[in-house]
Amino acid sequence: MSAAVCPADVVSESSMSALDRPRYSVVAPVYNEEALVAEFCRRTVAMLEALGEPFEVVLVNDGSRDRSPIIMRELHDADPRIKVLHFSKNFGHQLAITAGIDHARGDAVVVIDSDLQDPPEVIPELIAKWQEGYQVVYATRAERVGETWFKRTTASLFYRTIAQITNVDIPVDTGDFRLMDRKVVNALTSMREHHRFMRGLSAWVGFKQAGVPYKRDARKAGETKYPLRKMLRFALDGITSFSYLPLQLATYTGFVIAAIAFLFLTAVVVLRLVMPNTQDPAFFGQASTLVSVLFLGGVQLIFLGIIGEYLGRIYDEVKRRPLYIVSEAMGFDEQQ
Ligand code: UDP
Ligand code: MG
Numbered sequence: 001m002s003a004a005v006c007p008a009d010v011v012s013e014s015s016m017s018a019l020d021r022p023r024y025s026v027v028a029p030v031y032n033e034e035a036l037v038a039e040f041c042r043r044t045v046a047m048l049e050a051l052g053e054p055f056e057v058v059l060v061n062d063g064s065r066d067r068s069p070i071i072m073r074e075l076h077d078a079d080p081r082i083k084v085l086h087f088s089k090n091f092g093h094q095l096a097i098t099a100g101i102d103h104a105r106g107d108a109v110v111v112i113d114s115d116l117q118d119p120p121e122v123i124p125e126l127i128a129k130w131q132e133g134y135q136v137v138y139a140t141r142a143e144r145v146g147e148t149w150f151k152r153t154t155a156s157l158f159y160r161t162i163a164q165i166t167n168v169d170i171p172v173d174t175g176d177f178r179l180m181d182r183k184v185v186n187a188l189t190s191m192r193e194h195h196r197f198m199r200g201l202s203a204w205v206g207f208k209q210a211g212v213p214y215k216r217d218a219r220k221a222g223e224t225k226y227p228l229r230k231m232l233r234f235a236l237d238g239i240t241s242f243s244y245l246p247l248q249l250a251t252y253t254g255f256v257i258a259a260i261a262f263l264f265l266t267a268v269v270v271l272r273l274v275m276p277n278t279q280d281p282a283f284f285g286q287a288s289t290l291v292s293v294l295f296l297g298g299v300q301l302i303f304l305g306i307i308g309e310y311l312g313r314i315y316d317e318v319k320r321r322p323l324y325i326v327s328e329a330m331g332f333d334e335q336q
Pocket of ligand 1: 028029030031032033062090091092093096112113114115117223224225226
C-alpha cells in the first residue's frame with residue numbers, strides 16, 4: 001500500500017530558483033514496478049549526467065500497491081534531482097504522464113515508460129533532433145521485442161485504424177515515448193480534457209514534429225499493466241477523442257438499410273402484381289420478419305452504445321473533476 005509513504009519528508013534541498021531550472025526533464029509513470037524503478041533511475045541518471053546539463057527525473061507513482069513508493073522515496077532521498085509525485089490512487093497511465101508533464105520544469109520534457117521497454121539511452125538521439133529545431137520528437141517502434149503476436153497485431157491494427165479515421169496526423173507505431181519542447185508542454189498543460197490520449201494530443205498541437213526509430217525492448221520484469229480490457233478502453237479513448245466517424249456510421253448505415261428496404265419493398269410490390277397468389281416464404285414468411293426485426297434491433301443497440309460512449313465522455317467533462325489527485329509531492333518547489 002502507498003501508506004508506506006509517511007509525511008515526514010526530511011529532504012533539505014533549498015528551493016530551486018529560476019536560475020537552476022533544469023534543461024531536461026524526464027517524466028516516467030510508475031505503477032507496481034518495484035523490480036525496475038531503481039534500475040530505470042540508475043540508467044536514466046547515468047545517461048543524463050553524461051549530457052552535462054542540469055536535469056530532473058519526475059517519477060509519478062500511479063497508486064502502486066507494491067514496494068515501488070518506498071523505493072521511490074529512497075531514490076529521492078539519495079538524489080534530489082529525482083522528484084516524485086504520489087497519486088492518491090491509481091488514475092491510469094495517461095493521467096500519470098499528464099501529472100508528470102504538468103510538474104516538469106525543463107526546457108525539453110521527455111516522457112518514457114519506467115519498465116525499461118523504452119531504453120533511456122535513446123534519449124540523446126531525441127535531444128539531437130530537438131537541437132536541430134524539432135519541437136516534438138517521437139520515438140517510433142521500428143522493432144518490438146518480447147511482445148506477444150496478439151499484442152503486436154492488435155497494436156499495429158489500432159495505429160493504422162486511428163491514422164485512417166482521424167483528421168490528426170498521429171504517427172503510426174508510436175507510443176508515449178517522446179521529447180517535447182517547453183512550448184509544446186505549455187500547450188499540452190492548457191488542455192484539461194479527461195479521457196486523454198496523449199500521443200494524439202501531442203500530434204494535435206502541431207509544431208515541428210520528427211520521428212526517431214528505436215528498438216522497443218522486452219519488459220525486463222513484472223507484467224504488462226494493460227490487459228485486453230484496458231487496451232480496448234484506451235483504443236476507444238483514442239478514437240472518440242479524435243474522430244466522429246463512429247457516430248456518423250449510424251447515418252451511413254441508416255441510408256444503406258433504407259436503400260435495401262426500398263429495393264425489397266419494390267420487389268414485394270412487383271411480385272404481388274405479377275404473381276398475386278405467390279406464397280414465397282422468403283418474402284412473406286415469419287422468419288424473414290423476425291430476422292429483419294432482430295437485425296435492425298441489433299444495429300440500433302450498437303449505435304445507442306456508440307452514442308453512449310460519447311455521452312459518457314461528455315458527462316465526465318462537464319463534471320469538471322480534477323484530472324488526478326496528488327497525495328504527496330517530493331522535491332518540487334512551492335510554486336507548483
Ligand atoms: N502505468 C501506470 N499506470 C497504469 C498502468 C501503467 O503508470 O495504470 C505505467 C507502467 O508502470 C509503465 C507504463 O505505464 O511504466 C506502461 O505500462 P505497461 O508497460 O504495463 O504497458 P505496455 O508497455 O505493456 O503497453
Ligand atoms: Mg511496458
